[in-house]
Amino acid sequence: MATLELNNIVKDFAGTQVIKGVDLEVKDREFVVFVGPSGCGKSTLLRMIAGLESVSSGDILIDGQRMNEVGPAERGLSMVFQSYALYPHMTVEDNMGFSLRLAKVPKAERREKVLEAARILQLENLLERKPKALSGGQRQRVAIGRAIVRNPSIFLFDEPLSNLDAALRVQMRIELARLHEELDATMIYVTHDQIEAMTMADKIVVLQGGIVEQVGSPMELYHHPRNRFVAGFIGSPKMNFIDVEVRDARSEGVSVRLPGGGEYAVPVDASGCQTGDILSLGIRPEHLVLDDAGPLEGEITVIERLGGVTSLYVQCHDEEWILVTDGEVAHRVRDSVRFGFVPTRAHLFAEDGLALSHLERHPLVDVERRQNRASTAADAS
Amino acid sequence: MHSSITKKLAITLLAWAIALVVFFPIFWMILTGFKTEGEAVATPPSLFFEPTLSGYHEVMARADYVKFAINSVVVSLGSTLLALLIAVPAAYSMAFLPTPRTRGTLLWMLSTKMLPPVGVLMPIYLLFRDLGLLDSLSGLIVIYMLMNLPIVVWMLYTFFKDVPKDILEAGRMDGAGTLQEVLYLLVPLTLPGIASTGLLSVILSWNEAFWSLNLTTSSAAPLTAFIASFSSPEGLFWAKLSAASTMAIAPILILGWMTQKQMVRGLTFGAVK
């Protein structure tokens, strides 16, 4: 059992607030990812949970116990650092066993625990090596092993994969997810990489400027972003935004006027919305489809062919749109194309940036992460 | 190709000529140490002679030479250990718990090095006289420790700053308190740096020749003072002087050669790396 609760956490650094009141609840065995642009406070928040930074105000509760004044080693957490922070003068075995040595665990028991962790991470053959003699991926595993040995209630990860090359990152991502299932522990993971966030998280916390913008499952964030920032941050390439005028606001949705004259009804909650209001319309590039009967028309300025998919940059009424289409598109630069979108996939944002909520929830929003894996989907059903 | 070899030869010749000229006085002294007193003062200087250890024997036979040497060892090691003991916590806090005042404190420490010893000779002399520290080893240890403390703090600070903060934080997550952090992580990680800092402090103490000449007379006098006693006109025993000097400089010369890189850092307060 390990739950974490943050109540109105604030952090002041020399007069400036870097964390401006964060509330969060992490359930037992949940995999929570903090994501946000650099400088958003995600690492600071993690370090406050770890006990490496003091809390200016608010409470940190682990399993219901207030932990603000408790030292980092007594919180029952372990942390994997971005730089791995292995002790360069110790062997892999000593690195992993250091916490037990400090806790005066007898040597035999220590060795047993280290071997167990080494087995999980396939490090058995490297126990006598020094960190210098390891590859990046191996160091990464030692750092994780050091965390496992302490048998913590909560694992903290600070951008652990950012120093690995792309191929290794994919592999470690899957391995971490496997580890989460095997250890059945609560994990909190900080990253700026939204693919890591989307693939590993049960729950994503999007931070910006020391404020939580949205908390939710990956699919919830993708399909129902709470505001324009989250909509733009999750998804790649970025969501297209254009200003539109409200023609009609009814209970079935809001009708807006598109540039070029077409009118489109978006099925969102229309309360608080009036004819003549200017809203921001957001559509993801992958939700725009080439359609000779589509309501929008523009000229292609750039084509990026990735093989499987192709990105088209289209100039349309002073706005540049990005479309992601399939790889077989034969258009050339300067071609004129027509395109459109399915109304349920469109988002509307009010002037303050908040999304008008969709009338229907997307069917995949409540799919749990473990249902995406053959190894665990069976138990879940 | 040909011209580059010629150029290299020319540079070799020039550089070696200069190196030999600069080193010559030391070489000559070492050589003189193996001569008899007669050969030592011979004109023209004798380059070929039968080496003898009589100079060394005579110096060693003087019981007080050993005493001076022991004084030098005790004073330089004692002051260095004391300085390290006081400097490690200070440098630790400056490197890992910096406050807005840290920079100012470091520069102020440097400024204490600027106080010329002659400027405070009188009060130190009188204080030592009143405290009974004149001609005492403990007095000299304290003076040398204070003299080297700023350099030691600075050097340790620059070495500690090279240790990634993450590693110490990982140690704290693993349950290490401040003392364990220093003993199990910081000291092993920076041992080469701490050693070269210590060596520099030993070298500076060993060679110090203002306080040792003014604050000691006999019982606590280190080798610098002993060698200086050869300056009196009646003490013109060159072979013995050379033998004694060679023994006095040999350990330090070797230490100096070993630590020259770190020495630059320490002596320039990290401004030249």
Next chain:
Amino acid sequence: MRSFLLQAPAVSLLLLWMLVPLCMTLWFSFQRYNLLNPMISGFAGVDNYTYLLTDPALWTAMGNTLLLVGWVLAITVVGGTLLAVLFQQEFFGRGIARLLVIAPFFIMPTVSALIWKNMMMHPVNGVLAWLFNLFGFQAVDWFSSLPLTSIIIIVSWEWLPFALLILLTAIQSLDDDQVEAARMDGAGPIAIFWFITLPHLKRAISVVIMIEMIFLLTIFAEIFVTTSGGPGLASTNLAYLIYIRALLDFDVGGASAGGVIAIVLANIVAIFLIRTVARHLET
């Protein structure tokens, strides 16, 4: 708070080490105080200073101090820079030659002074006298006829290796790309030295100058062992003058006044040094 406690021993010791003697020196410098004659006592006002400042010995000593510092600086900095460039080149046995050339810096000053006094510069039995005779010149009695010059030679020999050591280290941090780019632009060896190497060494040279100044202003052992400041006052510098006043004449007041002057001089240099170091200190 923790940081304060950890620094407290070092800071408080240095504070004592600086303040107590400094205040005492200042206090004594306004006192009539002679160790040989306890009858002389009381407040002297600025008498010690007026006596000192009107004493021609002070001005001789000041002049000697400046000559000594100036010449040694000129010799070591210019020589050190040129040698640094030379010893940076690839040549046979470079490692050993480098060790030999920096050796004098590690020799204790009393030994250096005695080597030169007895074995090098001795008017009858010295190596230099022998060399002079060999080439048909009159041997020079260095310490009687050229006392200050002799001291300058000895001190330069001790400090040239220091300048070389620092500048050689600094030169090694010069980016090879920069030199190659200059060569591509058509710069010859002299142009490279002048426009690339020298500007790169600027900071190191300024550090060398200031550190040497601090030590050279208070040169003591070399004079003590060789000339004892003589003949007359010909090789007496400020440090040696204070020593004479203090421990030979037992004039605490006068020596302290001299000490204050030395401190003021050193501080003028120190301010510049600390500024230079501070500019390059990232905390």
